[in-house]
Amino acid sequence: MNDMNAVEILLVEDNPRDAELTIRALKKHNLANKLFHVEDGVEALDFLFARGKYEGRTTDDPPKVVLLDLKLPRINGLEVLSAIRADERTQTIPVVIVTSSAEDPDVKTAYQLGANSYVIKPVQFDSFMDAMTKLGVYWLMVNHPPK
Amino acid sequence: MSSREFHFSWTRHLWGPLRIAGIYLLVGVIWILFSDKLAEKIALDQLMLTTISIYKGWGFIIVTAIMLYWLIQRHSIRLRTSEERLRTLTNALPALISYVGRDRRYHFTNQTYQEWFGHKVDGQEMVEVLGTDAYQKLSPYIDAVLKGETITYESELTLRQAGTRFVSATYVPDREPSGEVRGFYSLVQDITERKEEEAERRQWADAFEHCAHGIAIGDPASQRIVVCNSAFARLHKARVEDVVGSAVLSLYVPTDHEHIRQNITRADQIGHAQYEANMVRRDGSTFPVQMDLVSVRGDDGDLLYRVATVQDISQRKDAERMLAHQASILEQVNDAVITSDENLVITSWNSAAETMYGWKAGEVIGRKGEDVLATEFFGEARAEAIQGLRDIGEFSAEITQVRKDGSRFHVETCTVTMYEESGKSVGFVSVNRDITERKRAEAAALESEIRYQRVLDAMMEGCQIIDFDWRYVYVNDVVAEQGKRKREDLLHHTMMEVYPGMEQTELFALLRKCMEERTPRRMENQFIFPDNTVGWFELSIQPAQEGIFILSTDITERKKGEEEVRRLNEKLEERVIERTAQLHAANKELEAFSYSVSHDLRAPLRAINGFTRMLVEDYSSVLDDEGRRICKVITTETLRMGKLIDDLLSFSRLSRKEIQTTTIDMKALAYSVFVELTSEEQMQRIDLKIGRLPQVKADPALIQQVWMNLISNAIKFSSRRERAIIELGTRRSDDENIYYVRDNGAGFNIQYVDKLFGVFQRLHSEDEFEGTGVGLAIVQRIVQRHGGRVWAEGEEDKGATFYFALPRERESHE
Numbered sequence: 032m033n034d035m036n037a038v039e040i041l042l043v044e045d046n047p048r049d050a051e052l053t054i055r056a057l058k059k060h061n062l063a064n065k066l067f068h069v070e071d072g073v074e075a076l077d078f079l080f081a082r083g084k085y086e087g088r089t090t091d092d093p094p095k096v097v098l099l100d101l102k103l104p105r106i107n108g109l110e111v112l113s114a115i116r117a118d119e120r121t122q123t124i125p126v127v128i129v130t131s132s133a134e135d136p137d138v139k140t141a142y143q144l145g146a147n148s149y150v151i152k153p154v155q156f157d158s159f160m161d162a163m164t165k166l167g168v169y170w171l172m173v174n175h176p177p178k
Numbered sequence: 179m180s181s182r183e184f185h186f187s188w189t190r191h192l193w194g195p196l197r198i199a200g201i202y203l204l205v206g207v208i209w210i211l212f213s214d215k216l217a218e219k220i221a222l223d224q225l226m227l228t229t230i231s232i233y234k235g236w237g238f239i240i241v242t243a244i245m246l247y248w249l250i251q252r253h254s255i256r257l258r259t260s261e262e263r264l265r266t267l268t269n270a271l272p273a274l275i276s277y278v279g280r281d282r283r284y285h286f287t288n289q290t291y292q293e294w295f296g297h298k299v300d301g302q303e304m305v306e307v308l309g310t311d312a313y314q315k316l317s318p319y320i321d322a323v324l325k326g327e328t329i330t331y332e333s334e335l336t337l338r339q340a341g342t343r344f345v346s347a348t349y350v351p352d353r354e355p356s357g358e359v360r361g362f363y364s365l366v367q368d369i370t371e372r373k374e375e376e377a378e379r380r381q382w383a384d385a386f387e388h389c390a391h392g393i394a395i396g397d398p399a400s401q402r403i404v405v406c407n408s409a410f411a412r413l414h415k416a417r418v419e420d421v422v423g424s425a426v427l428s429l430y431v432p433t434d435h436e437h438i439r440q441n442i443t444r445a446d447q448i449g450h451a452q453y454e455a456n457m458v459r460r461d462g463s464t465f466p467v468q469m470d471l472v473s474v475r476g477d478d479g480d481l482l483y484r485v486a487t488v489q490d491i492s493q494r495k496d497a498e499r500m501l502a503h504q505a506s507i508l509e510q511v512n513d514a515v516i517t518s519d520e521n522l523v524i525t526s527w528n529s530a531a532e533t534m535y536g537w538k539a540g541e542v543i544g545r546k547g548e549d550v551l552a553t554e555f556f557g558e559a560r561a562e563a564i565q566g567l568r569d570i571g572e573f574s575a576e577i578t579q580v581r582k583d584g585s586r587f588h589v590e591t592c593t594v595t596m597y598e599e600s601g602k603s604v605g606f607v608s609v610n611r612d613i614t615e616r617k618r619a620e621a622a623a624l625e626s627e628i629r630y631q632r633v634l635d636a637m638m639e640g641c642q643i644i645d646f647d648w649r650y651v652y653v654n655d656v657v658a659e660q661g662k663r664k665r666e667d668l669l670h671h672t673m674m675e676v677y678p679g680m681e682q683t684e685l686f687a688l689l690r691k692c693m694e695e696r697t698p699r700r701m702e703n704q705f706i707f708p709d710n711t712v713g714w715f716e717l718s719i720q721p722a723q724e725g726i727f728i729l730s731t732d733i734t735e736r737k738k739g740e741e742e743v744r745r746l747n748e749k750l751e752e753r754v755i756e757r758t759a760q761l762h763a764a765n766k767e768l769e770a771f772s773y774s775v776s777h778d779l780r781a782p783l784r785a786i787n788g789f790t791r792m793l794v795e796d797y798s799s800v801l802d803d804e805g806r807r808i809c810k811v812i813t814t815e816t817l818r819m820g821k822l823i824d825d826l827l828s829f830s831r832l833s834r835k836e837i838q839t840t841t842i843d844m845k846a847l848a849y850s851v852f853v854e855l856t857s858e859e860q861m862q863r864i865d866l867k868i869g870r871l872p873q874v875k876a877d878p879a880l881i882q883q884v885w886m887n888l889i890s891n892a893i894k895f896s897s898r899r900e901r902a903i904i905e906l907g908t909r910r911s912d913d914e915n916i917y918y919v920r921d922n923g924a925g926f927n928i929q930y931v932d933k934l935f936g937v938f939q940r941l942h943s944e945d946e947f948e949g950t951g952v953g954l955a956i957v958q959r960i961v962q963r964h965g966g967r968v969w970a971e972g973e974e975d976k977g978a979t980f981y982f983a984l985p986r987e988r989e990s991h992e
Contacts, residue, residue: 048785055792102777131780154784154820156791156813 039065039171041094043075043111044129045103049152053098053129056160061120062167067094072106075099079121093124096170099146100128101137109140116145123177125170194256198249203247217651270875274366277352278304280324285361294340309338323349323362332369344370392488396426398446398473398481403429413467413490414459422623431456431464445471446481455489466495475878514610517596520603522547534612547608552580567606571595576613588617596844640715640730643722646693648672651724660715660732662707677708689719689726696721702733765834772830779823787816788816818950822938825952829937832959837877847878848906851885855893863900869907874915874984880960881984888919889978894947895978896923914966914983922977926970934970958984 033089040063044050050068057063069075075097077083081090084111097115101108108128115121128141138149153159213234221227269289270273277286282304284291291299304320305313312335313340319329329349336342347366351359386393392410394403398854403424411418414429421429430438445451451471456464508515514531518524524547527539535542535551542550548560555563555577566573574592581587593608631652634641640657644650650668658665663676673680680686683705691698699719706712714737718729767932790812794801801809848871856864874881889904896902899922909916925936926941933939935958940951958968961982972978 046781046785048789049781052784052788052792131777131784152780152784153788154780155817156788159784159788 032152037065037092038067039095040067040167041075041078041097042068043064043070043072043097043103043108044068044101045070045100049100052156052159053163054165057158059168060164060167062164071106072108072111075103075111076106079115079124080118090120093121095125095174095176096147096166097124097126098129098166099126101121101128101141109137109144112141112144112146125174125176127166127170129166198246198253201249202242202246205242205830209241213238228328236745253577272368272668274364274368276364277361278364279361280359282320294337308335311882312337319347319349320362323351324359325349326353326359330624343368344369344373351885353853365985373432389487392486392490394421394486394488396484396486398484401426404483410488413457413465413488416460420460429457432457434944441469441471442484445473445484466491468499471782512611515607516608516610517548517605518547518608519605522606522634524550525605531610534610535579554578554586567593567595571597571603580608588613590616624809638731640732642668642728642730643724643726644673644689644728645725648674648725650676657730660713660730662709685717689728692719692721705815768830769834772827775823776827780820783816783823787813792817822950822952825950825956826937829952829956829959832880832956832963835880837880837963839875839877841873841875842881843873844881844915847882848885848889851882852889852904852906855886855890860893864896864902864904865906867903867905869905871906871908871917872915874986876964876984877960880963884957884960884982885919887957888982891980892919892921892923892978894923895925895942896921897947901925909981911983914985916981916983918929918979920977920979925972925974925976925978927974928972931970931972935968954980 040057042050042053044053047070050070054063054066054068057066067078069078074083077094078085078088079090079097081088083090099108099111108116108130109121112126112128115124115126122145125147126145127150128146129152130137131152141149148166150162153162179617217227217230217234221230229848256787258536265288268424271288273288273289274290274294275288276284276291279285284299284302284307286306299307304316308316313331315335319331320772323329328351330347332344332346334342334344335698345366346369350363350365352361352363354360387407387426389407389409393406394406394410396402397404403422403426406418406421411421414421427435427438437453438455441451441453449472451469453469453471455467455469457467468489468491470489472485472487474482474485476482491790509528510530511528512530514534515528516524517526524542524545527537527542529539532538537550547553553560557576563573563575572592572594574590576588576590578586579589589850590611590613591608592610593606595603596605596607598604604773634652635654637654637656640660641652641654642650642657643652649670649672651670653665653668655665658668661668661676668676673686685701685705688699688701691697698721699717701717702717703715703717704712705715712734713732714734715732716733720727720729768944781851790809794806798806820917845868849868852866889906891903893902896904903920903922905918905920907918907920909918922948924942933941936951937952937955939949939955940949942949964984966982966984967981968980970978970980
């Protein structure tokens with residue numbers, strides 16, 4: 032996945048196993064062709080705002096969805112979310128929180144900050160696959176993002 | 179004077195001039211007749227006749243002139259005589275007689291005017307003579323008389339020269355023949371003396387009439403009352419006119435008549451008599467009177483009348499009777515009543531005295547009291563007692579005296595001095611009482627008091643009695659010890675002397691209240707001693723006869739203990755606060771921990787599970803059956819661990835969740851939970867019995883969790899039964915609602931009942947019944963957070979009953 036300008040899914044996930052499982056699920060249905068994976072919040076924001084090592088990337092064509100884990104090194108998911116919503120260029124990008132936590136305050140805060148969806152990663156493989164597939168289908172094929 | 183009389187007088191006035199005119203006419207006619215005849219006889223010739231006529235004419239004039247002179251002279255002498263006589267007459271009268279003209283001047287006044295006014299006033303104006311004031315007063319009368327009325331009046335006049343006079347006057351108008359008034363005659367009499375006499379007489383009459391005593395005057399000849407005043411009539415309850423005319427003797431009771439006659443005779447002889455008698459009224463009632471009879475004689479010594487002054491003495495008689503009655507009472511009282519004269523010589527001795535002393539009245543009257551009674555005084559000397567009697571008129575004491583038989587005994591005496599009206603003392607009255615018995619009783623009381631005092635002395639508590647002057651009357655040794663004083667330093671000293679500044683303390687205010695209001699008080703008092711040490715005392719203050727009684731217990735040690743407890747409590751509180759803070763911190767940590775667990779523990783599980791499946795999917799051709807079975811075990815175990823983590827998290831979340839209570843319809847809630855938990859086919863197998871489940875105030879989400887866990891357990895453990903019976907019900911209790919869930923399932927061994935509600939504690943193997951061992955721990959946690967309790971009953975293979983009780987009025991138990 033080298034074309035950084037035609038990204039449909041931005042996966043922000045520090046856990047490589049989870050990332051692998053997610054990508055496997057999406058791939059199975061041909062949804063991971065334009066997926067870009069970053070491993071922490073700083074990198075996610077750098078990618079979205081085309082700065083740091085992503086300098087030169089165009090921001091004209093934002094991803095169709097950002098799959099955002101909450102527990103991230105350096106800048107956590109909620110901070111990333113608020114940064115996305117605070118900037119005019121990125122504020123309309125659909126953000127789906129994908130996390131292990133079912134803690135109430137997290138869910139509430141995420142929606143307050145403008146998350147479009149909140150998904151808990153099931154432990155069971157089938158459920159996980161199912162959830163990820165549905166997410167990919169919905170946000171890439173069903174949903175119609177603003178241009 | 180009538181107008182006819184006046185007319186008569188007027189004709190009399192004409193008579194004098196008429197007579198003069200008549201004499202003149204007669205003389206003139208005679209002269210003319212005879213003188214001419216004589217002249218003709220004498221005259222010789224005509225010439226001679228003419229001459230004679232001339233002389234005759236001259237002669238006639240001379241004769242008539244002489245005659246007129248004589249006549250008029252005679253008439254005027256008579257007029258003057260008459261006027262002189264009138265003046266003499268008027269002057270002789272004591273009255274003021276005058277004639278006043280229309281011009282209000284005196285035209286004629288008699289001699290009396292000169293006497294009154296000091297000079298002749300004829301020709302002067304009335305106002306000038308009388309003065310303005312008197313004239314003003316009289317002018318209405320003057321005006322009236324000048325209008326033609328005859329006026330009579332009496333008036334008091336204040337005259338410049340004559341002083342104040344009371345006069346009686348008559349004004350008579352003087353009219354001209356035409357009837358017009360040209361003046362008036364005034365006759366004024368000085369009646370000053372008469373008026374004064376009248377006033378004096380009226381005073382006497384008043385005195386007579388208004389005298390408080392009855393006065394009656396009797397006629398000696400007829401022996402009847404001729405006059406009496408109204409007081410006299412009142413005594414007889416009759417009118418004056420009814421009494422006047424009565425026979426004197428008829429006013430007295432018949433038995434007194436002889437006595438009255440004697441006194442009348444005596445009065446006639448020596449001028450007056452004084453006596454008491456009983457009068458009788460017409461209605462027959464009698465009343466005692468004091469009579470003063472005076473016989474009045476004329477200048478010639480004849481008896482004119484008798485004057486009786488009568489005074490009703492009923493009240494005095496009553497008082498005398500009362501005195502006599504009192505005297506008889508005195509005679510009967512138990513106290514000896516002894517009177518003595520100024521020299522202490524016994525003058526009376528009542529029967530009680532006879533009994534008490536053994537002396538008869540006759541034996542002691544006339545003897546000196548001290549000789550008879552040999553009085554001994556306690557403490558006070560005899561001389562002082564007598565001095566007291568003279569100075570303040572009273573003396574009371576307990577004394578000892580001697581009876582006739584020589585025995586001594588205790589007497590309480592109260593002796594007072596008797597005084598005359600003038601203030602001079604005339605003797606003494608002693609009321610003496612035998613107090614031998616009382617003395618004995620007092621001695622007994624004293625003994626009991628001593629016994630009582632010994633008890634107080636021996637008491638563990640401080641006892642003190644303080645009198646109304648704040649003096650320590652009694653203190654026991656404990657009080658002295660408590661007060662850090664010697665007993666003798668306290669006794670007979672006031673509180674203020676012993677503890678200066680005492681009046682300003684709260685304790686003193688309380689003592690004063692008790693002293694004044696006579697109500698008991700209790701208090702704990704901190705007492706700061708002069709050496710600045712502090713003592714605590716529990717005081718019970720009671721009003722007592724002498725003042726107040728204070729019972730004091732030294733509670734200093736107890737107070738110290740209490741202080742220690744308070745200090746420890748404070749320390750404990752501090753520690754609680756400290757611990758609470760620590761607990762909060764631990765909680766925070768736990769929160770962070772569980773957050774971490776939920777993220778970090780699940781991730782590897784997910785990886786293990788996911789990758790095992792990936793192995794099975796991607797390398798199924800390489801794996802044999804055993805390899806696939808192992809992969810399956812791995813995935814199953816990871817799922818179980820996921821469940822464990824979830825349960826653990828939800829259990830720990832309970833500690834943090836705030837409880838929000840509303841009233842819950844338990845029956846509806848429990849039923850909906852049951853329905854939610856059971857599939858159609860389970861329903862067929864389960865016999866559900868729901869009893870009465872009372873409403874409760876609690877957090878609905880948490881209580882739902884409780885029902886959920888208990889009912890799902892019941893379903894789970896009864897799943898092996900052909901017919902499962904699940905019963906939801908309640909038990910009665912006063913202050914809590916007890917709910918239970920009963921099943922006929924696997925039950926449990928009662929010896930493990932303690933482990934039931936522990937986290938991860940299971941009594942059955944995973945193979946028998948799946949589960950994490952958190953459900954009942956959650957139930958317990960929720961119920962405990964509501965301030966309730968949980969317990970269970972069960973028997974292996976018979977079933978189990980799980981109870982949870984919630985308080986009726988839930989209070990927060992965090």
